[in-house]
Amino acid sequence: MKISSLTRLASALALTAIAFGGDSYAIKVGKIITMAGDPIENGIVLIEDGRITTVGEASEVQIPWDAEVFEAPDLVAFPGQVEACTSGGMDRTNESIDVAPFLDVVDSVDPVNFFFEEVLRAGITTLNVQQGNSTVIAGRGMIVKPSGMTVAAMMVRPQSGIKIAITPKRGKSRAVQLMILREAFAGLRRTLEGMVQDSEVGKDLARREALAQGRDFEAEEGKGRAMTGSGWVVEGLEAVPRASIDSKLLPLLDIVEGRISVYLVCSTPMDVLHGLEIARENGFLSQTVMLIGPTCWKVSDEIKAAGVRGVILPSTLEHTERAPFADEDTVTLLPTHFTEKEIPFALASLNSTTQSLWFQAARCVGLGVDREIALAAITSGPAEVIGLGNDVGTIEKGKHGNLVLFSGDPLSLQSQVRYVFIEGKMVYDRTTDTRLQHLMEGVEPEGTAADEPVVEDVHEEEREDGDK
Amino acid sequence: METDNQPFQQGTLTALPALALFALVPALGAQEQEAPPVDPAILIKAERVIIRPGKEISDAQVLVQGGKVLAVGKDLEAPEGAKVFESKVVCAGFIDPWSTLGLDSEFASRADTNILTRAIDGLNPYGNEVHLEAALKSGITGVGVALGGKASVKGLGALVHTSGRPDGGIDILLKDAFIGATVGNSGDAFDRIGHVERLIKYIKGGENYRIEQVEYVHELEKWRAEIIKSEAKLEKDFKKAKKAREKEIKEAEEDGKEFKEKRYKEDRPPRKPRYDAEKQVWARVAGGTLPLVVEVHRYLELRALLDGTKDFDRLRLVIAGGTEVLPLATTLTRRSIPVIVWPAPLGADRSASMRGHDLSLAGALAEKDVRVLLGSGGTAGTRDLPLLAALAVGHGLEPEKALAALTTEAARVLDMGSSLGKVRAGYRADLLLLDGDPLSSNTSIRQVIAGGKIAFDAEGGQ
Numbered sequence: 001m002k003i004s005s006l007t008r009l010a011s012a013l014a015l016t017a018i019a020f021g022g023d024s025y026a027i028k029v030g031k032i033i034t035m036a037g038d039p040i041e042n043g044i045v046l047i048e049d050g051r052i053t054t055v056g057e058a059s060e061v062q063i064p065w066d067a068e069v070f071e072a073p074d075l076v077a078f079p080g081q082v083e084a085c086t087s088g089g090m091d092r093t094n095e096s097i098d099v100a101p102f103l104d105v106v107d108s109v110d111p112v113n114f115f116f117e118e119v120l121r122a123g124i125t126t127l128n129v130q131q132g133n134s135t136v137i138a139g140r141g142m143i144v145k146p147s148g149m150t151v152a153a154m155m156v157r158p159q160s161g162i163k164i165a166i167t168p169k170r171g172k173s174r175a176v177q178l179m180i181l182r183e184a185f186a187g188l189r190r191t192l193e194g195m196v197q198d199s200e201v202g203k204d205l206a207r208r209e210a211l212a213q214g215r216d217f218e219a220e221e222g223k224g225r226a227m228t229g230s231g232w233v234v235e236g237l238e239a240v241p242r243a244s245i246d247s248k249l250l251p252l253l254d255i256v257e258g259r260i261s262v263y264l265v266c267s268t269p270m271d272v273l274h275g276l277e278i279a280r281e282n283g284f285l286s287q288t289v290m291l292i293g294p295t296c297w298k299v300s301d302e303i304k305a306a307g308v309r310g311v312i313l314p315s316t317l318e319h320t321e322r323a324p325f326a327d328e329d330t331v332t333l334l335p336t337h338f339t340e341k342e343i344p345f346a347l348a349s350l351n352s353t354t355q356s357l358w359f360q361a362a363r364c365v366g367l368g369v370d371r372e373i374a375l376a377a378i379t380s381g382p383a384e385v386i387g388l389g390n391d392v393g394t395i396e397k398g399k400h401g402n403l404v405l406f407s408g409d410p411l412s413l414q415s416q417v418r419y420v421f422i423e424g425k426m427v428y429d430r431t432t433d434t435r436l437q438h439l440m441e442g443v444e445p446e447g448t449a450a451d452e453p454v455v456e457d458v459h460e461e462e463r464e465d466g467d468k
Numbered sequence: 469m470e471t472d473n474q475p476f477q478q479g480t481l482t483a484l485p486a487l488a489l490f491a492l493v494p495a496l497g498a499q500e501q502e503a504p505p506v507d508p509a510i511l512i513k514a515e516r517v518i519i520r521p522g523k524e525i526s527d528a529q530v531l532v533q534g535g536k537v538l539a540v541g542k543d544l545e546a547p548e549g550a551k552v553f554e555s556k557v558v559c560a561g562f563i564d565p566w567s568t569l570g571l572d573s574e575f576a577s578r579a580d581t582n583i584l585t586r587a588i589d590g591l592n593p594y595g596n597e598v599h600l601e602a603a604l605k606s607g608i609t610g611v612g613v614a615l616g617g618k619a620s621v622k623g624l625g626a627l628v629h630t631s632g633r634p635d636g637g638i639d640i641l642l643k644d645a646f647i648g649a650t651v652g653n654s655g656d657a658f659d660r661i662g663h664v665e666r667l668i669k670y671i672k673g674g675e676n677y678r679i680e681q682v683e684y685v686h687e688l689e690k691w692r693a694e695i696i697k698s699e700a701k702l703e704k705d706f707k708k709a710k711k712a713r714e715k716e717i718k719e720a721e722e723d724g725k726e727f728k729e730k731r732y733k734e735d736r737p738p739r740k741p742r743y744d745a746e747k748q749v750w751a752r753v754a755g756g757t758l759p760l761v762v763e764v765h766r767y768l769e770l771r772a773l774l775d776g777t778k779d780f781d782r783l784r785l786v787i788a789g790g791t792e793v794l795p796l797a798t799t800l801t802r803r804s805i806p807v808i809v810w811p812a813p814l815g816a817d818r819s820a821s822m823r824g825h826d827l828s829l830a831g832a833l834a835e836k837d838v839r840v841l842l843g844s845g846g847t848a849g850t851r852d853l854p855l856l857a858a859l860a861v862g863h864g865l866e867p868e869k870a871l872a873a874l875t876t877e878a879a880r881v882l883d884m885g886s887s888l889g890k891v892r893a894g895y896r897a898d899l900l901l902l903d904g905d906p907l908s909s910n911t912s913i914r915q916v917i918a919g920g921k922i923a924f925d926a927e928g929g930q
Binding site for chain 1: 572575578580581582584585586587589590591592593594615623637695698699702703705706708709710711712713714729730732734737743745
């Protein structure tokens, strides 16, 4: 299938236009690693309206007449990889304010950032973009796909989570970090309690006024919504319309009421314990994902008991420690450890390209982790961890049609990402990847400055003039 | 889960901080935990039981169960299954009120603390196990720790336990034991005096805040009482008012005028004082529910501090260091201000502020009836404290007072006097089993019982 990028753009536009008529794709490959059961040799994936409708052997699947068919009998289809938490693709990764949950990453994500091009090249199709670790409570992050010219087009799930750092930023102490964090939630609580109190005082006054005027008083019913949450609850909040609450505080209330995920940065075991305490106090344990450090396996029992949604492993996959007075090193292989503890986990990219997810997975296998565990840790694992387990992470009926076509085994050093499909549409084609061609083959992309002889000609003429 | 975001609540301004035992680390706040298995009882048969310094009984037994001393007396029988120890001397476990043991070394010396930072947030048992164990083996069971190194305000100090928990954490005896502060160590005397003045300003601010709060609560009560009265009257007059209103409506209709409701006026409720998290804690300091431990060495600052705080009647000031405090001893005695002395040999690494330091300070202060405590100078060198205490004894401190400094006095200053520091029924079972006089350098510790468990046994029983 060779279509020039222009034609493809045109057809994409056309397809968008008739999207409601239903766009239908069929991708036929040599092998499908579904990550939900055994691999399928000579398989077909049918995608309709962005979702997978059928996965099966070529001989058993009927391709609809209107489907755009893509055939690649030599390639291996693999679920689009899922990056569980990254700070890439924003104009600034960090905020300078300590507590900034009222900010939204949507205003910071830059669709033309090279980062998105690079992750696509590495076969990542879902990214949870959260702010960096230098704030205490960061702005609201979102889940995106690395394709689209606008943030709206990239959007998979807006306001998917808020990052909270227990580990202090460089030069700060943990006690100060925790103090700021506690004060943020205490401040929310004080404000809400104050509002409830004010509304009661107001109601009492209105009642007395009615008495004095000789009027029958009918108390207005609360216009708001009662507060829910498993940590603490301010009684009587239904008397306060939610719209009257300071919008800067609402995201924190969302956390306490369990409506938004929390990405908790804990790089030491003590950070984990403090993080769990704060999550428990404020009722967001069950929607918490922990970004842990290499030593945090020491508190894996506490993490398990707390019932958080999962953990995101550090780039150090193997932790080595020499105990005092002991003559032996203790080596802990994190992916294996967390598998044994039955704690859902995800791998994370070291950085965007050279040490991307598949590289981390391959390192896992190199260190002795089970291949299935390593592959799951970059697909279904992170999908579960970020709460998109029903939408991405495997090639299964009902999920988004996000596929990566490798030239061979996904973990082989010699394999390349040839094509990437997001919701059925081809969004990456290695043969038209001009930047890659420039790098690998020295092919100057068409229309770049180096190819334009016009400027040189002018100088030549000038020189010639001078000569004369 | 209790909230400790609000250091105190309206109306409970003078309530003492909760003295409950906290076991927050690492099962921080985990409440739904299965009940721990009950430890077997322990019976100690001792030739001497030092109930508290100055009160001993000979040939007695101490029965320990459920983490506490159950009974002390003669002819106590060992319950079934009890572990029996024989010992020459039994005394209470030592407390080091001035230490950084167990704190994360990376954060312990940062100067970015303020009154709201809490030492328990800086605890890190991972990597500190060796030091904690060493302190335990030398008889120290309780440690008062504060973060902030040389920060002028170190925040909330905690009293923690040295015996490790089975899950590798640190037991917290009291999470809000004191507020720590340091008078700067700058070479400029005006600078240092400035520090003292700032400290006094903070206390003053806290005192004002406390008074404001108390007054607000009072005003609010008064207002409420008034309102209740007027409300009762309104209710009584309601029928009349209703009739009057109906009449007025009717008249207005007849006259073709618009009916206007009567205006209602009442006294507004008193304004709530503006919330200030820092002042809230300073109010606890000024109100005496939290002791203020100030590290201060030189005479000038000591005098300025004592002068500046003399009007705060409720303030519970504790001096740490006090290198040049001796000339002020009578004031200390009169105001019952304890001094935590660090009776360490003057090593090369001692700071300039300690130059005038003298090993006989503790003895000299005690002689003038100043309440003397002994501490390890805000370092993690808690292990050596019993040795340092012996050194202080060698330089004139009465052995009995040295022992009191490490047990009863330390517990009292940190608000734990009714549960720590004595071998008495109902007290926490932090006990040392010794083969001689405590604080003698010839004595060795045979066993340490911490929180009712055998935490160390030199005979290798565990």
